[in-house]
Amino acid sequence: MHALQPSPVPTGRPAAGLLSAVVMVASLGYFVDIYDLVLFSIIRVKSLNSLGITDPAAVTDQGLYLLSMQMWGMLLGGILWGVLGDKRGRLSVLFGSILLYSLANIANGFVQSVPQYAWLRLIAGVGLAGELGAGITLVAESLPKEKRGYGTMIVASVGVSGAMVAYLVGQQFGWRNAYFIGGGLGLALLALRAGVFESGMFEQTKRADVARGNFLSLFTNGPRFYKYLRCLLVGAPFWYLVGILITLAPEFGQQFHLQGPVTGGLSIFWCYFGLTLGDVTSGSVSQLIKSRNRTLQIFILSSAVTVAAYLFGLEGASTSVFYTVCFLIGFTGGFWALFVTVAAEQFGTNLRSTVATTAPNFARGATVLIAPAYKALKACPSLGMVGAAGLIGAVLLGLAFFGASTLPETYAKDLDYTE
Numbered sequence: 001m002h003a004l005q006p007s008p009v010p011t012g013r014p015a016a017g018l019l020s021a022v023v024m025v026a027s028l029g030y031f032v033d034i035y036d037l038v039l040f041s042i043i044r045v046k047s048l049n050s051l052g053i054t055d056p057a058a059v060t061d062q063g064l065y066l067l068s069m070q071m072w073g074m075l076l077g078g079i080l081w082g083v084l085g086d087k088r089g090r091l092s093v094l095f096g097s098i099l100l101y102s103l104a105n106i107a108n109g110f111v112q113s114v115p116q117y118a119w120l121r122l123i124a125g126v127g128l129a130g131e132l133g134a135g136i137t138l139v140a141e142s143l144p145k146e147k148r149g150y151g152t153m154i155v156a157s158v159g160v161s162g163a164m165v166a167y168l169v170g171q172q173f174g175w176r177n178a179y180f181i182g183g184g185l186g187l188a189l190l191a192l193r194a195g196v197f198e199s200g201m202f203e204q205t206k207r208a209d210v211a212r213g214n215f216l217s218l219f220t221n222g223p224r225f226y227k228y229l230r231c232l233l234v235g236a237p238f239w240y241l242v243g244i245l246i247t248l249a250p251e252f253g254q255q256f257h258l259q260g261p262v263t264g265g266l267s268i269f270w271c272y273f274g275l276t277l278g279d280v281t282s283g284s285v286s287q288l289i290k291s292r293n294r295t296l297q298i299f300i301l302s303s304a305v306t307v308a309a310y311l312f313g314l315e316g317a318s319t320s321v322f323y324t325v326c327f328l329i330g331f332t333g334g335f336w337a338l339f340v341t342v343a344a345e346q347f348g349t350n351l352r353s354t355v356a357t358t359a360p361n362f363a364r365g366a367t368v369l370i371a372p373a374y375k376a377l378k379a380c381p382s383l384g385m386v387g388a389a390g391l392i393g394a395v396l397l398g399l400a401f402f403g404a405s406t407l408p409e410t411y412a413k414d415l416d417y418t419e
Helices: 021-050 056-087 090-108 114-142 148-160 162-173 175-195 200-207 222-246 249-255 264-288 292-312 319-332 336-345 349-365 367-378 384-406
Strands: none
Touching: 021 056, 021 090, 021 114, 021 148, 021 162, 021 175, 021 222, 021 264, 056 090, 056 114, 056 349, 056 367, 090 114, 090 175, 090 349, 114 148, 114 200, 114 336, 114 349, 148 162, 148 264, 148 336, 162 175, 162 264, 200 349, 222 249, 222 264, 222 292, 222 319, 222 336, 222 349, 222 367, 222 384, 249 264, 249 319, 249 384, 264 292, 264 319, 264 336, 292 319, 292 336, 292 384, 336 349, 349 367, 367 384
């Protein structure tokens, strides 16, 4: 690592505050990001039925296929936007990604076939990959080090509430209009870009003689790769929770013989309501006890308890109890913002955007491995739906706890350095 001369902000601007333009734009950008990210899961059945896919098994299989295409886009976009964020700047990625996923959102409203739907979900995934990492990096580098945990907490808490709005819009306006509205919100957000400034740390790094955005350097240095791998392990369970347990809530509800039918949309609504509160809580706790790692450990263990309750404690339960557990899964899974914050804080300014963008997208993109693994294990007679989900959850949460327990503590760490 190479220390930089302290220069927290360029051109004499004061450090950003918690309600500054950079925090607000990053928060609203993530709001639209999450709106689009979960919208497909919410309107999955309605949109596929509209395209002529009505068989329940086909709806499930095609839904997992489209979700995988979206996640492949996020894997590719994570690398693209992450490298660009360190080479060209955080702002160019923040607004470039918003523009791409907004246009893709609008195009999704016009699809007439599953292949069209799949390619547009791929393109949308590329766009969705950039906003969170760029926003978190920009906020972390712009706020005082003692307050940046609160800043990233605001970004995540405002952002994940986009899922609840997506549910309400999808219910009231139809699936095509829901895509149009999401795209319009993203394009409207671009009008706010004039009040946001580039990170002072990045501007200083541009003037330094140091390589920026070298993605491969994360794998060519043993200690650096090990640290990066542990960051990925911490984030991987979240998209198991949302992508398997919550997205497939209607199928699990039938398996549990609930007293009434449940919908994927309402399950996501309650999960993300819990996630919003969980992100606020985990961010606040990490600031109060001055430890990111201990907070992560608490939430990962709590998540394991709620997953067990979901899989093994809902037989014959009411739909109200089911949705309550969905809320608890979201709340205890509310370490997502903390995970992205920790990933950004682990690395120097010349690699920070690359890590902060690829880490959450690789964690999200783990769905492309988790979904087929779940499908294969589900076919095993001794496991079935519940056993397959339980086995995958135990492995992912166990690895996440290991990662959170062994990463260096980053609370109030000085980020003004390069790798």
